Every structure is written in structure tokens, then in C-alpha cells.
Amino acid sequence: MDNAPVFIKIDDYKDVVDILNILKAKISEGKSFLDEISALKNEEDVELEQWTQELIDVERKMETLEKSLIHP
Amino acid sequence: MNKTMNEDLYTRIENPVFTRKQLLETSKLVVLLLQKFELFKEKRKRRQELLEQLKVTLKETHDLLDKLKKEMPQTKIRVKSQMPSKIEKMQKISKIQKIKNSGKEDSEEGEENQNAVNPKNETLDEIENALKDLELKLKALS
Numbered sequence: 304m305d306n307a308p309v310f311i312k313i314d315d316y317k318d319v320v321d322i323l324n325i326l327k328a329k330i331s332e333g334k335s336f337l338d339e340i341s342a343l344k345n346e347e348d349v350e351l352e353q354w355t356q357e358l359i360d361v362e363r364k365m366e367t368l369e370k371s372l373i374h375p
Numbered sequence: 376m377n378k379t380m381n382e383d384l385y386t387r388i389e390n391p392v393f394t395r396k397q398l399l400e401t402s403k404l405v406v407l408l409l410q411k412f413e414l415f416k417e418k419r420k421r422r423q424e425l426l427e428q429l430k431v432t433l434k435e436t437h438d439l440l441d442k443l444k445k446e447m448p449q450t451k452i453r454v455k456s457q458m459p460s461k462i463e464k465m466q467k468i469s470k471i472q473k474i475k476n477s478g479k480e481d482s483e484e485g486e487e488n489q490n491a492v493n494p495k496n497e498t499l500d501e502i503e504n505a506l507k508d509l510e511l512k513l514k515a516l517s
Contacts, residue, residue: 309447309448310448311447311448315448319447322443323443326436326439326440329432329436333429333432333433336425336428336432337429340425343418343422343425346418347415347418347422350411350415357407357408358408364397364401365401368394368397368398371389371390372388
């Protein structure tokens with residue numbers, strides 16, 4: 304009985320189709336937001352990795368400077 | 376004694392040009408890092424904006440799904456009669472948890488005390504309750 308077919312008024316059906324279309328658009332919008340967020344996150348990760356390397360470079364240069372200035 | 380203390384002292388730098396170059400290069404690297412940091416901050420801001428937009432879109436999707444549910448014809452396809460008692464039970468458990476959590480928070484001061492009245496926590500509780508209700512309904516249908 305629970306699985307028996309149900310009928311929707313044609314006016315309501317139009318509304319349902321409209322809602323479904325809007326829902327599809329919203330989901331697509333959400334997906335594009337997520338794609339952009341993901342891309343930004345990847346860029347941030349790459350940048351953080353580069354920062355680590357660059358800070359190591361700064362540290363090395365500082366060591367060289369220290370050697371020439373403090374322990375000539 | 377004072378005279379010797381006031382005298383300037385000098386140290387020898389073996390390769391001054393190299394040292395100066397190193398100093399300038401280090402300074403340049405640090406400035407570049409600062410510049411990148413500013414760009415990074417802009418990216419973070421953009422990401423935060425996108426997250427907010429995503430939240431709004433998800434909320435709208437949720438509202439639309441609710442609307443869709445209301446558009447569906449009223450039939451006897453309903454959660455079985457024992458379900459309200461289950462839902463009530465779940466809500467009671469949720470209330471007890473809330474009371475326990477607020478009790479813990481009352482004993483602590485400062486930031487955690489602010490969380491007790493934090494609307495974000497209330498929203499999270501509401502979402503959790505809605506999720507439990509949906510799971511119960513799905514279980515009843517299966």
C-alpha cells in the first residue's frame with residue numbers, strides 16, 4: 304500500500320518542476336563555489352610550501368652574514 | 376676608565392661587498408615574503424567569502440527541498456506510529472546533552488562561557504536534530 308503510485312495536481316506539478324530546476328541550478332552553483340574554494344586552497348598550500356623554502360633561504364643567508372659579521 | 380669605555384670599537388669585515396650583498400639579498404627576500412603574505416591574505420579573504428556564499432546556497436537548497444516536500448501530495452506514506460515516540464526520545468536525549476553541556480560550560484569562565492550562548496552552537500544543534508529526524512524517517516521507510 305505504501306508503494307502505491309500517487310498523483311500530483313498539474314499546477315503543483317509545474318511548481319515541482321520549477322523547484323527542481325532551481326535546485327539543479329543551486330547545486331551547480333554550490334559545485335562551482337566548491338571548485339573555486341578547492342583551487343584557492345591548493346594555491347595556498349603551494350604558497351605555504353614556497354614560504355617554507357624561502358624562509359630556509361633567508362636563514363642560510365643570515366647564517367652567512369652572521370659568520371662574516373660576528374665570527375670573521 | 377670612562378675614556379676607554381667611550382672609545383669607538385671596530386671589527387674587520389673580510390669581504391664587505393659580499394656582506395653588503397648578502398644583507399641586501401636577505402632584505403629583499405623578506406620584503407618579497409611580506410608581499411606574498413599580503414596576496415595570501417587576499418586569497419584567504421576570497422575563500423572566506425566563497426564559503427559564506429556556499430553556506431547561503433546550501434541554505435537556499437535546504438529551503439527549496441522543504442518547499443518541494445510540501446508540494447508533494449499528502450498521502451499515507453508516513454513515518455510509522457511508533458516514530459513520534461522515537462523522535463521524542465531522541466529530542467529528550469538531545470535536551471539532556473544540551474543541559475549537560477551547558478552545565479560544563481557554566482563551570483568554566485571566559486571564552487567557553489561565551490560559546491554557551493553562541494548562536495552557531497544552537498544552529499549546529501538544530502541541524503543535528505533535523506538530521507536525526509530525517510534518519511529516523513528514512514529508517515521507517517526502509
